[in-house]
Amino acid sequence: MKKTVLVTGGAGYIGSHAVRQLLDHDFDVIVVDNLSTGHVKAVDPRAKLYLGDVRDLNFLAGVFKNNTIDGVMHFAGKIIVPESVGDPTAYFDDNIQAVVSVIRCMHAYGVKNFVFSSTAAVYGTAKTTVISEDAPLHPESPYGFSKLAAEHLIAFAERAYGIKHVIFRYFNVAGASLDSKIGEAHPVESHLIPVIINAGLSGKEMQIFGNDYETRDGTCLRDYIHVVDLAEAHVLGMEHLLKDGESATINLGSQNGFTNKEILTTVDKVLKEEHLSEGVKWKFGPRRAGDPAAIVASNERAKKILGWTPKYDLETMIKSAIAWKNTHKNLYNDKNGTKIAFDKEDMKHIAKVRPVSYNELVKKGVYSGIEHYDDIVGARIEKALTK
Numbered sequence: 217m218k219k220t221v222l223v224t225g226g227a228g229y230i231g232s233h234a235v236r237q238l239l240d241h242d243f244d245v246i247v248v249d250n251l252s253t254g255h256v257k258a259v260d261p262r263a264k265l266y267l268g269d270v271r272d273l274n275f276l277a278g279v280f281k282n283n284t285i286d287g288v289m290h291f292a293g294k295i296i297v298p299e300s301v302g303d304p305t306a307y308f309d310d311n312i313q314a315v316v317s318v319i320r321c322m323h324a325y326g327v328k329n330f331v332f333s334s335t336a337a338v339y340g341t342a343k344t345t346v347i348s349e350d351a352p353l354h355p356e357s358p359y360g361f362s363k364l365a366a367e368h369l370i371a372f373a374e375r376a377y378g379i380k381h382v383i384f385r386y387f388n389v390a391g392a393s394l395d396s397k398i399g400e401a402h403p404v405e406s407h408l409i410p411v412i413i414n415a416g417l418s419g420k421e422m423q424i425f426g427n428d429y430e431t432r433d434g435t436c437l438r439d440y441i442h443v444v445d446l447a448e449a450h451v452l453g454m455e456h457l458l459k460d461g462e463s464a465t466i467n468l469g470s471q472n473g474f475t476n477k478e479i480l481t482t483v484d485k486v487l488k489e490e491h492l493s494e495g496v497k498w499k500f501g502p503r504r505a506g507d508p509a510a511i512v513a514s515n516e517r518a519k520k521i522l523g524w525t526p527k528y529d530l531e532t533m534i535k536s537a538i539a540w541k542n543t544h545k546n547l548y549n550d551k552n553g554t555k556i557a558f559d560k561e562d563m564k565h566i567a568k569v570r571p572v573s574y575n576e577l578v579k580k581g582v583y584s585g586i587e588h589y590d591d592i593v594g595a596r597i598e599k600a601l602t603k
Contacts, residue, residue, distance in 0.1 A: 218242060218243065218244050219243055219244070219286040219287065219458060220243065220244040220245070220246060220283065220284055220285050220286050220287075221238055221243050221244070221245055221246070221285070221286065221287045221288070221289055221454060222245075222246045222247075222248065222279070222280075222283070222285045222287070222288045222289070222327075223235050223238070223245060223246070223247050223248070223263075223288075223289045223291065224247075224248050224249070224270050224288065224289070224290045224291055224292040224314070224318060225248075225249055225254065225290070225291030225292035225293065225333075226245070226247030226248065226249055226254075226259060226263065226265075226289075226291065227247060227249035227251060227254025227255055227256060227258050227259050227265070228249065228253055228254040228258070228291060228292075229258075229389075229399070229400045229401070229402075229443065230291055230333065230389060230443060230446060230447070231247070231249070231254070231289075231291035231292075232254070232255075232258035232259060232260070232398050233393060233398060233443045233444060233446070233447040234289055234291065234446075234447040234450045234451070235247060235259060235260050235263050236260050236393065236398070236447070237444075237447040237448055237450070237451045238289075238451055238454070239260055239262045239263065241451050241455075243451075243454075244264075245260070245262070245263040245264070246263065246264045246265075246266065246279065246283055246285065247259050247263050247264065247265045247266065248266050248268060248270055248276065248279060248292070249265070249266075249267065249292070250267065250268060250269040250270075250292075251267060253402060255401060255547075255548040256548075256566070257548040258398050258401070258548060264283075264567045265566050265567060266279050266566075266567050266568075266569055267566055268569075270290075270292050270314045270317050270318055271309075271310075271313050271314050271317050272317075272571075273317055273320065273321070273572075273577060273582055274571035274572055274573070274574070274577065275569065275571050276317055276318070276321050277321050277324065277325075277571070277572035277576075277577055277580070277582055278569040278570055278571045278572050279321075279569050280321045280322075280324070280325040280327070281325065281572055282569055282570075285325070285327050286327070286329060286458065287327065287328075287329035287330070287331065287454050287457060287458060288318060288322060288327060288329070288330050288331070289331045289333070289450055289454065290314070290315065290318055290330065290331070290332050290333060291333045292310075292314050293310050293311040293314055293333075293362075294306065294307050294310045294311060294359070294362075295335075295359065296359070296406050297337065297357045297359050297360075297504070297505075297507065298406075298504050298505060299359075299406075300357050300358040300359035300362070301357055301358060301505045304358035307358045307359055307362045308358065308361075308362050308365070310362075311359070311362035311363060311365075311366055312362055312365050312366050312369065315332075315366040315369055315370065316369065318330075319369070319370070319373045319377070319379065320581075320582045321582060322373075322377075322379055323373070323377040323379065323581070323582075324577075324580040324581055324582045325580075327379075328378060328379050328380055329379075329380055329381075329454065329457040329458060330370065330373075330379050330380065330381040330382075330457075331381070331382045331384070331450055331453045331454050331457070332366070332367070332370055332381060332382070332383045332384065333384060333386075333450075334363045334364075334366070334367055334383050334384060334385045334386075334465075335359070335360065335363045335385060335386065336385050336386060336387045336439070336467070336469070336511050336513065337355055337356075337357060337359055337360030337363065337508075338353050338355050338360050338363055338364040338367065338385060339351050339352070339353060339354065339355070339385075339508075339511065340353075340354035340355050340356040340360065340508055341354070341356065341508040341509055341510075342508070342510075342511065345437070345473065345510050345512050346471065346512050346513070346514050347467065347511060347512065347513060347514060348467070348514040348516070348517070349385070349465050349466065349467055349514075349517055356507075356508060357505070367383055367465070370383060371463075374463055380457050380461075380462070380463045381457075381463045381464075382453035382454075382456060382457060382461075382463065382464050382465075382466060383464070383465040383466070384446075384449065384450065384453065384466055384467075384468050385465065385466070385467050385468070385513075386441060386446060386467070386468040386469060386513070387438060387439035387440065387441060387467075387468070387469040387511060387512070387513050388407070388408070388409075388438045388439065388440045388441070389407075389440075389441055389442075389443050389446055390407070390409045390440050390441070390442065390443065390533040390534070390537060391409075391442040391443045391444065391528065391532065391533035391534075391536040391537050392443065392536045392537050392539065392540035393443075393444065393536070393540075394444065394536055396536070396539045396540050396543045396544070398540075399536075399537065399540030399541070399544065400443075400537065400540070401544070401547035401548055408438075408476060408479055409440075409479060409483065409533065409534060409537055410537060410541070412479065412480050412483040412484075412496055412498075413483060413487070413534075413537055413538055413541055414541070415496050415497060415498065416483060416484065416487040416492065416493035416495070416496040417487070417492060417493060417541065417542075419493075419497065420497065421497040421498060421499060422496070422497070422498050423498065423499055423500065423501035424476050424477060424480065424498060424499070424500050424501065425476075425500075425501050425502065425503055425504045425507065426500070426501075426502065426503035426504070426507065427500045428503075429503075429509040429510070430509055430510075431475055431509055431510055432475060433475050433477045433478070434477075435475045435476035435477045436475065436476050436507055436508075436509060436510070437473045437474065437475045437476075437509065437510040437511070437512070438473060438474065438475075438476075438510075438511055438512075439469035439470055439471070439472065439473050439474075439511060439512040439513045440469075440470065440474060440479075440530055440533060441468055441469055441470055441526055442526065442527070442528035442532060442533045442536070444527075444528065445468075445526040445527055445528055446468060448524070449466075449468050449518065449522065449524045452522040452523070452524050453466070453522065456521065456522060461521070464517070464521055466517050466518050466521060466522070467513040467514055467515055467517065467518065468513065468515065468518055468524075469512065469513025469514075469515055469526075470513070470515070470526050471512065471513060471514060471515050472512065473510065473511075473512040474530060479530075480496060480498060482530060482531065482534055483496060483534050483538075484496045486531065486534050486535055486538060487538065490538065492538065492542065
């Protein structure tokens, strides 16, 4: 019998690739996304798509109530380090409150398998270049702290509710599907490889942030992983839990690092070879707040527990990202956000759900009595203020 996985943030870059991999591995898939950064057209039409915010308990409980769900993959959240430094409360709201909401619904509706998308940013600047899962945790940005707090919450949820988990800490993700149907699509790119590609294709100048780090060329050194490899690992993580595997925290990476300058040189080379650019224009800029000097993953635990090793090298990541950009010059030809106009094909794809009432949520244990009381009082205050 097919298993059903709920994927939060499944219309986003990584989530949409995970959805495809799950479907190709014969899972049924339900996607929940508020389209703050995702795209309807990124979601495989074989999946069921609900539009809504996972922090909305009434909405999310409705999704759980109306479907038999065997496991959850959680991708929804904010991911940009510099943005988190400027707006930390938004990151704690998105990245922790969303996990609270998901775990509450999982507990209420008896779902026991949780795959969580975390980050290597929980390590901060490590004392060793190759980082194992047992390395000290010293996040240097609100983003990293928010993910680490969510990890602790997930561990407590196992003790309290018996929800098993696989937490993936991964490093820089790049590339696109090998058929170029889905890829990275943000109104403003912040990730290095698409930023360099955009600069090469447009002729505009881009910046490398910092040239005085303690690395081989002074620029930040990172581990890169192809998004298809990453999605495959998430499927293996879910299969591990569904086979009654133990909870685990696992790094995902290639165990090899590349500096920002090396990435730039490789992108520049590929663009020139494919006659798409005469060269990337660039300059050094100042360091960005919260950026550690060097982070490279040990992937030994991923090999041991999941039998996972990455298949795709850096050049494949870059070539697939360029192919995606070159064939989708308008990305998904939509506008990010919930106000976009859907076409008829999109509307066929979107499922509807009746939100669960507050009274039912209290009975299911999703809301405690005091929270329900606060909701009632809040509604009365709001009504009084609007008179």
